Amino acid sequence: xxxxxxxxxxxxxxxxxxxxxxxxxxxxxxxxxxxxxxxxxxxxxxxxxxxxxxxxxxxxxxxxxxxxxxxxxxxxxxxxxxxxxxxxxxxxxxxxxxxxxxxxxxxxx
Amino acid sequence: xxxxxxxxxxxxxxxxxxxxxxxxxxxxxxxxxxxxxxxxxxxxxxxxxxxxxxxxxxxxxxxxxxxxxxxxxxxxxxxxxxxxxxxxxxxxxxxxxxxxxxxxxxxxxxxxxxx
Numbered sequence: 001x002x003x004x005x006x007x008x009x010x011x012x013x014x015x016x017x018x019x020x021x022x023x024x025x026x027x028x029x030x031x032x033x034x035x036x037x038x039x040x041x042x043x044x045x046x047x048x049x050x051x052x053x054x055x056x057x058x059x060x061x062x063x064x065x066x067x068x069x070x071x072x073x074x075x076x077x078x079x080x081x082x083x084x085x086x087x088x089x090x091x092x093x094x095x096x097x098x099x100x101x102x103x104x105x106x107x108x109x
Numbered sequence: 110x111x112x113x114x115x116x117x118x119x120x121x122x123x124x125x126x127x128x129x130x131x132x133x134x135x136x137x138x139x140x141x142x143x144x145x146x147x148x149x150x151x152x153x154x155x156x157x158x159x160x161x162x163x164x165x166x167x168x169x170x171x172x173x174x175x176x177x178x179x180x181x182x183x184x185x186x187x188x189x190x191x192x193x194x195x196x197x198x199x200x201x202x203x204x205x206x207x208x209x210x211x212x213x214x215x216x217x218x219x220x221x222x223x224x
Contacts, residue, residue: 031211031212033212033213035215041197041217041218041220042215042217042218043199043215043218045212045213045214045215048211048212086151086152088152088213095140095157095159095165096154096157096167096168097142097144097154097213098154099144099151099152099153100151101149101150101151102151
């Protein structure tokens with residue numbers, strides 16, 4: 001089955017810094033989402049981005065489907081950005097979702 | 110407000126005592142799914158449902174049952190819970206089942222502890 005790898009596994013930033021999180025997948029996908037899991041455990045939907053580029057405030061994401069990766073950019077990070085970031089993919093013809101193991105981000109004040 | 114609602118949010122129980130975690134969505138979504146999240150293992154899919162009376166196994170279905178008698182509800186049943194089912198559980202829904210290029214919407218999670 002499809003493999004989903006995220007990097008880096010852990011990231012510590014000073015407030016105000018920028019960061020790039022990466023999601024690599026081993027097969028073609030037609031569904032890719034980025035989530036932020038906050039300290040209370042809630043999964044917050046950031047982007048639905050099977051291809052192309054999207055932006056939402058300080059966050060943006062790019063998926064290059066032909067090269068099988070997606071990037072999540074966080075600019076001017078804030079302490080409230082701390083948590084775990086997951087990507088999740090699904091492939092055409094299947095109804096299963098596969099999550100990456102996540103990137104744990106800590107933003108220091 | 111469009112949402113996926115799980116209950117209970119927290120539960121501590123004992124081995125072997127049957128329990129049900131309910132999941133309800135108000136978006137008329139066809140597709141619903143259950144996941145468990147464990148440290149170091151990320152989120153793994155337990156079961157999913159394409160529509161009423163249509164369910165299938167995900168990657169970790171052992172020890173769980175589901176039913177989909179109504180479109181809005183997708184309960185997760187643990188007939189005889191064991192400590193290795195202690196986990197954080199999420200329910201999710203998506204608009205169309207067959208055409209999977211739609212985002213999933215997640216509930217707030219249910220933290221189960223089986224003693």
